[in-house]
Amino acid sequence: MGGLGKTTLARRVYEEKNVANYFDNRAWCTVSQEYDYMDLLNKIYSQVCGKEIEIGNVAQELRKSLMGRRYLIVLDDIWSVEACIELNRVFPSCDNGSRIVLTSRKESVVSDSKHICRLPFFTIDESWELLQVKLFKGNECPKELESIGIEISKKCGGLPLVVGLVAGLLGGVEESEKMWQEFFLTLNSCAEFREGIQSNDVIKLSYHHLSYNLKHCLLYFAAFPEDEIIKVSYLIKLWISEGFIGIKKEERVEDTAEYCLNYLVGSNLVMVSERKYDGGILSCVVHDLVRDFCLSEVKEENFLDIIKMEDKLNLTLKFTPHQISFHKYGDNEISNELVPWNSSIHTLLGYPKLNRRDKGAKSSFVRIK
Incomplete structure (x- = not known):
């Protein structure tokens, strides 16, 4: 089930110092439901070799680079047996302690693995x-809050993701038994006729507690491809350009935007991927379940349209939202003239099927008018 902590656990092991020192080469790759085989191989190759491949057969070159080396490859969030087989054939069988780690919501995908770790509910x-x-x-924790705190914990259904989101909500509530009791009643109303609150319930509850501009900041994550690590500097520029960030006297708009991001992180709706040396956030990502909620919400609110194009663009499309995100438009750059300037579209974000091997997604073009 999503939200049990599969990726978190795998990441902790992957970054453990003793583990890192044991292997000659390591690579982390998020596969997801929709993936591009060559793009994934390029991402793995760039981590293994420390450079991008310019020409040649990337599968053959990757295999050659790993031959005789002790390697650790993590394939995170893999959804199909076909994807598993397709990727696995690239990695040489070296009887030297090399490992391939998979995380998946589907047991059939990992059924042939030598060791299977089934995460239990909390x-x-x-x-x-x-x-x-x-x-x-x-x-x-104050003693008077323990009893009601345990009752609130029961409602989280044993999912760490839900616990984190509930903590984000509870962090804005006064630390008194009375206020926590009221919060508990709110959770009960969300999970009526059920044993525990579901992930989508608490995401929705967290979303509705956000201010108007913070809602837009969160929904904007739907514009990025699934599982993309997003550079904060780029994200903040987009938020500001879109007008999501209010201008305050004697405060830089960038600082206000960082406050908004930190608020979303504190609410456990956005996850920190990498921090700067001074503790600031360098890159971030959202959980799949949070992104799924955002995708549903942007459609319902007509906030953003996401167009996945594998072949040709249908020029007869009627665009009604103010923002459009194009994903995987062939292998070339997306034309900046897909939508006329005199249309009602405010923003175009383009993510072509290119090798984005740097940390942090960045579109091929951005048009904001």
């Missing part, structure tokens, strides 16, 4: 422990 105690860590950052 117990109530584990959920309560995580909730305290998120809320009190190592400090003790």
Whole structure:
């Protein structure tokens, strides 16, 4: 199930110092439901060899580079047996301690693996422990809040993702037994006739607690391709250009935008991918389930249209939203003249099927008028 912590666990192991030192080469690649085989191989090759391949057969070159080396490859969020077979044939069988780690929501995909780790749901105690860590950052929970805190933890259904989102909501509530009781009643109303609150319920609840501009900031993540790591500097420029960030006296608009991002991170709706040396956020990403919610919401609100084009663009399309994101438009750059300047479209974001091997998604063009 999504939200159990598969990627988080795999990432912790991947970044563990002893693990990193044990292998000659490591590569992390997110596959997802929709993937481009050659693009994935290029991403793995660039991590293994420290450079991009310019010409030649990337599968053959990657295999050659890994031959005789002790390597660790993580294929995160893989959805089909076909994808698993297609990618696995590239990696040489070296009896030297090399490992390929898969994470998947589908057991059939990993059924042939030598070792399978099935993540259990959190117990109530584990959920309560995580909730305290998120809320009190190592400090003790006030005794009067323990009883109601445990009841709130029960409602999280044993999903770490839900615990984090609930903690994000609870962080804005006064630390008193009365206010936590009221919050608990709110959760009960969301999970009526069910044993526990579902992921989408708490994402929706978190979304509705956001201010108007923060809602737009969150929904904008739907414009990016699935599982893309997004550079904060680029994201902030887009938010500002779109007019999502309010201008305040004696405060730089970039600082206000960073505050908005930190608020979304604090609400556990956005995850930090990489931080700067000073603790600032360098890149970020959203969980698949949060992105799914954003995709549904932008469609319902007519906020953004995402067009996935593998062949030719249908020029007869009637564009009604103010923002459009084009994904995978052939192998070439997306023309900046797809939509006339006199149309009602405010923004065009283009993500062609190119090798974006740098950390952080960036569109091939942005048009904001």
